[in-house]
Structures are given as C-alpha cells and as structure tokens.
Amino acid sequence: EMGATFIKLGQILSTRPDVVGPTLAQELAALQEDAPADPPDAVRALITSELHRPIKELFTEFEDQAFASASIGQVHRARLHDGRRVVVKVLHHHIENKIATDLDIIMALADLGEKYSAELRNYRPRAVAHEFRRTLLRELDFRRELRNIQEFIHNFRGDATVRFPTPHPNLSSRRVLTLDYLDGIRIADTCRLKSEGHDLRAIAQRGANLVLNMIFRDGFYHADPHPGNLLVLADGSIGVLDCGMVGRIDDSLRDAFITMLLAAITHDTGQLTDRLLRMAHVPPDLDRDAFEAEIHDLLADYGTQSLNEFDVSGALTSLIDIVRRYHLFLPANLALLLKALLVLEGTSRQLDRSFSLAEMIQPYYRRAMQEKLSPRRLYRHLRRMFLEWDHLMQTLPGDLSDILERTKRGRFTFQFEHRRLETSVALLVEGLLSASLFLGSTLLLGHRVIPDPWLGVSIPGLLGLPWGLFLIWRVLRTTKKSRNYTGHGEI
Secondary structure (H helix, E strand, O other), rough: OOOOHHHOOOHOOOOOHHHHHHHHHHHHHOOOOOEEEEEEOHHHHHHHHHHOOOOHHHHHOOOOOOEEEOOOOEEEEEEEEOOOOOEEEEEEOOOOHHHHHHHHHHHHHHHHHHHOOOOHHHHHHHHOOOOHHHHHHHOOOOHHHHHHHHHHHHOOOOOOOEEOOOHHHOOOOOOEEEEOOOEEEEEOOOHHHHHOOOOOHHHHHHHHHHHHHHHHHHOOOEEOOHHHHHHHHHHOOEEEEEOOOOOOOHHHHHHHHHHHHHHHHOOOOOHHHHHHHHHOOOOOOOHHHHHHHHHHHHHHHHOOOHHHHOOOOHHHHHHHHHHHHHEEOOOEEEEEHHHHHHHHHHHHHOOOOOHHHHHHHHHHHHHHHHHOOOOHHHHHHHHHHHHHOOOHHHHHHHHHHHHHHHHHOOOOOEEEOOOOHHHHHHHHHHHHHHHHHHHHHHHHHHHOOOOOOOOEHHHHHHEEEEEEEEHHHHHHHHHHHHHHHHHOOOO
C-alpha cells in the first residue's frame, strides 16, 4: 500500500536475514510487485522520447496492453522488423521522482533511528538505508541490466543448456530495455512440466549447476534465482529472466567463503568463528565465548548429517540467526551470497524433494580448493605481495626522511581526536581548586592565622571554608549531570 519504494525496501531486506531475521526475511521475499500499468499513450510517448523514433519505425507490432506490471516498470510484447518476438520493459511514468522522495524519507528515518535508538543502532539502519538506496537507483537504470545480461551471455557462451534473452542495445536506454522473448514453462509450474514429460530431478540439477557455475567459476551470479525467474524451454534448456539483481565475488570473498566451508566440514569452531568475526562488523560488547559456543553447538547439530541429507538452508538459517542475535553485521556481498544459496536450494527442492545442495557443492568446493593451491594462484598471490612490498620500499625512505626532517625542525606533531575532553579537564581543575580552598581554609582556622580580635578565629579561613564547600558541591553536581548524560548519549 505504501508504493514501489517500500515494496523494494522489503525485498532488499529479505536479502539481509542477518539484520531482520530469517523468518521475517522469508515473509518479505514473498512480497508481490503487481502494480497498475501506465496508459498506452504515456508508454508510447516515453519510448519515442527515449529511443528518438516513433513506435512504428521501431517495431512492426507493439501490444499496448502490458502483460506484466511490477513496482518500477511494466513489460509489453512486440515484434521486430526481422520477425523476432521481443519484450519491451518500460519504467513507470514519474517513478523516479516518487522514489527520490521516498528515499529521502527513508534516509531521514534511518538517521533518526541510529541517533536516538540504542536498540536500532545495533542493526546499523544508516548503512542498510545507504545499501538500499544504491541498489534501488541501480534498478532504475535498465542499461545496467543490459550489461549484466551481456556478461552472462559471454560467461556461458557455448553452453547449450542455458539461455539468456538477447538484449538489443539500439532499442534500449536508461528507461527502456528490449530483449528477445523466451517462450517456456516457469519452474514453479511443476504440474505442467510433468505433463509435458520433463525430468524434474534433471531440471533441478541443471538449474543448480547454472547458479553454482556463476558463483564458483565466474564470480558473477544471479542473486535472485527464485522459480519465477527461471524457465524450462522447449529444448530442455534453462532460460534465465530478470537479471537486475546480481552479485559479485572477488578473490577475498571467495577465499573467505571457501575457508568457512572448510571450517564447517571439519567442525573447526574456532576457524569459523574467527572468519565470521573478521568479516562482520562486530559490536564492542560482543561475548565472544558465548558466540563461539553457539557456533560449536550449530556444527555439532548438523555434523551428524550425511552429505545427501545435509540441510544447507537449515544450517545457513541457524547461522544467520546466531549472527543476528549477537548483532553482527555481515558485509552486503556475503549476505547476498548466502541469500542466493538459500533461494537456490528452496527452488530446487520444489522440483525434487530429495535434492541436496551440499552434494552439488562438493565438486565445486574441491575444484576451488585445487585452484586456491594451484601454482598459478600462488604466483598471482606472490606477485601481488611483491608489488605491495615494492611500493612500500619505494615510499618508506622518503616518509622516514620527512618524519626525521620535521622532528629536527620541531614541526613534527601528533593529532588526535577526543570527545568532550574539555569538560573533563575543567571538572578536574575545578575539583583540585575546590579541595585546595577547603583544606587551606581548614588549616587557617586551625592555626588561627590573622585571627579576629573579638572572636579569635581566622578571618580568611572563615571566609574561604563556605566558599570551598560551595565549589565542592558544584563539582559533585556537575559530575552527576555528566554521568546522566553519558548514559543516554555519546561522549
């Protein structure tokens, strides 16, 4: 009911079970994007404006009625002059202005939440909001999806078991995307697949191999492989749709993920704990011993399962739940990868209840380990280290010379940042002066220094004692207020 931006926010949060929890993430993933389609005149005007030619010159046929309409755009069928059937994705009218306003509201709410709520601060709402803003703004540019598809086509060239819709750059822009039409049966329609004689087990394995090749071989993967985005084409190949949400894995993330897999397989609690804490944003008050004990229990619970029975989704869900309860914040690329694996196993088990993602991962894991220890990989690693050391050795003499020169001239300074240090120093000085005044006045009274001729008491001591007591009371009151302040805010 709140519109496109908040539907997308829910879908993005579904990729962060470490923030919202696995149960809520699963509910958010089911959000429907159905939205009213724009009128045909507005669609035609937008296409003409973006592609600088009238519809009739671009297509021999164009269906004014959209056959699908989601939160940020709608899809129309069309036909090119060479007879090929295509689909044309068009952004909704004025959607960018609406989303810009909603994003400003979300960013303001995130700032307020992080500033004034200690509970919300644990979940880093500002970082989540920035991540959402970046992801949504990318989805508003169809040229990014076009490049994603081109990269997938390049990575799977020569593989007849996979099909991506061929994009048409000359008929695409930031707001319009034209792709070949893929005609097939959605993987979610298992009844129709069975009736047409397709082997569901083979399809599940083919689809899993497709995504695992993306992850382990290419380091560039479809981040939302749910049943609605996968088709079975007439020749049995897998058609992949909606390539707007993708993930990338660099060498460091791949190494970390392989290390975590190895630690889980060998039941190495310490290694898995260390790797998680090294990758995640860790709260300062984390109870490491309790966290490690829960990781140990998790590995013990799942360590007794055989390979073909191992429940990857269950293990990942339990791990993510532990991460969330201890307020660890995973990097976005790792959270997206874990979410893609969860969705992949769920999709595959809709086709084959006996499907085992752990069994499918095994050959990829072995290959990744061999590659990690291969001479070529070691050479790359050593070469990178050599270049870094070479850069250090080139810059170090100059930096040291500069430091020594500044020191000799007396211009070498340290800079540090403090918070409310002036208040603490002022309280310390005032406290010392108050105590000195009080003690000095007491000594003057005791020794009758400059006594009053009638009362026989020290006049300076008599005047200084109440003033010292007043200053001590003032220091104590200020200190109490400062403590109350630090209990509710930052110093």
